[in-house]
Amino acid sequence: MxxxxxxxxxxxxxxxxxxxxVDLLTETHGRVVAYVAGGASRxxxxxxxxxxRVMAQFRxxxxxxxxxxxxxxxxxxxxxxxxxxxxxxxLAAAAAVAQGALPEREPHPGAFYAFDALVSALAVxxxxxxxxxxxxxxLLEELGFGLDLTRCAATGATDDxxxxxxxxxxxxxxxxxxxxxxxxxxxxxxxxxxxAGLRHGEVGAGLKLTxxxxxxxxxxxxxxxxxxxxxxxxxxLADAGLL
Numbered sequence: 092m093x094x095x096x097x098x099x100x101x102x103x104x105x106x107x108x109x110x111x112x113v114d115l116l117t118e119t120h121g122r123v124v125a126y127v128a129g130g131a132s133r134x135x136x137x138x139x140x141x142x143x144r145v146m147a148q149f150r151x152x153x154x155x156x157x158x159x160x161x162x163x164x165x166x167x168x169x170x171x172x173x174x175x176x177x178x179x180x181x182l183a184a185a186a187a188v189a190q191g192a193l194p195e196r197e198p199h200p201g202a203f204y205a206f207d208a209l210v211s212a213l214a215v216x217x218x219x220x221x222x223x224x225x226x227x228x229x230l231l232e233e234l235g236f237g238l239d240l241t242r243c244a245a246t247g248a249t250d251d252x253x254x255x256x257x258x259x260x261x262x263x264x265x266x267x268x269x270x271x272x273x274x275x276x277x278x279x280x281x282x283x284x285x286x287a288g289l290r291h292g293e294v295g296a297g298l299k300l301t302x303x304x305x306x307x308x309x310x311x312x313x314x315x316x317x318x319x320x321x322x323x324x325x326x327x328l329a330d331a332g333l334l
Contacts, residue, residue: 092158096120097165098147099206101190103139105131113139113160114190115147118203122193125149125160135162141186142210143168171214177331178213180324181223185209187318192230192309205229220333221281221289223324224297227305228282236260236308238300240283243267253278260304276300295334298325 096117103113111130115123125147129135138145144165151158172178189206193199205226212222231237237260242249244261245268254268254275255261268275277300279293302325306317328334 092151093149094120095146095148097203098123098145098162099186099203099210100139100141100143100145100162101186102141103127103130107131111135111139112157113162115145115160116186116189116193116203116206117147118200119198120149121197121199121202122190122195123147123149123158123160124195125158127160127162137170138162138164138168140169142182144210175213175216177327178216178219180320180327181219182210182213184318184321184324185223185226187320188227188305189230191313191315191318192234192305199233201233202230205233218289220294220328221297224279224282224294224301227298227301231260231301231304231308234309236304238262238282238304240278252283255300257303257307260308276303292334294328298328298334 096119098115098117101114101116103111106112106126109129109131111127113125113127113130115125117123130139145162146165148161149158169179169182185206189202193202209222209226212219228238239261243252243264244256244259246264248264251265252262253265254263255278256263257276262278263275277296279297281289281293282297302317310317
């Protein structure tokens with residue numbers, strides 16, 4: 092089996108003296124793990140950081156076994172963010188979430204495009220944390236656990252949606268959710284409309300929302316916690332007063 096595909100590096104670890112095992116998020120082939128000859132070299136190491144974009148040429152003798160890949164770097168990759176440690180934390184968190192949540196060799200182009208949109212937004216400090224929330228919401232949808240934010244689960248109303256049921260992932264209106272608000276998750280307006288402004292506290296609410304469902308629907312089923320890199324990112328955003 093052979094193919095060439097656009098991809099992002101999610102992680103890489105040394106294998107043997109010169110090689111590396113690289114986890115890739117590809118555009119059309121999903122998440123793929125491959126051996127990269129020379130991946131531990133000084134020349135290749137900068138291009139194997141989480142979030143680096145590459146063109147991958149993949150080969151495998153048997154589809155069920157791990158194959159090998161030759162990688163060509165595309166663009167600057169994470170090097171463009173070296174002066175922004177917070178953005179690098181966001182990139183590492185997104186890579187860890189995608190790697191932990193997505194099954195191997197199952198096409199998920201929506202996840203690739205969401206990751207691509209987040210990488211493009213990381214250069215804009217004022218917006219990328221909100222885009223990160225959208226990235227996780229898109230990942231949930233891609234995996235079949237999309238949030239239903241179109242109408243109130245209790246009344247069918249489409250206005251004044253301010254809560255999300257922690258059990259079903261469906262929106263709830265202010266009036267219907269008021270008696271149970273202590274048990275509800277807050278629904279930040281920016282998830283309802285791209286034109287909505289971003290107020291203080293909404294990114295934190297969004298991360299709590301997507302984190303809850305990633306943990307409940309995805310990571311718990313895999314007997315894994317949310318990735319430490321995501322926890323670290325949330326702590327860094329809190330320290331910076333951005334939640």
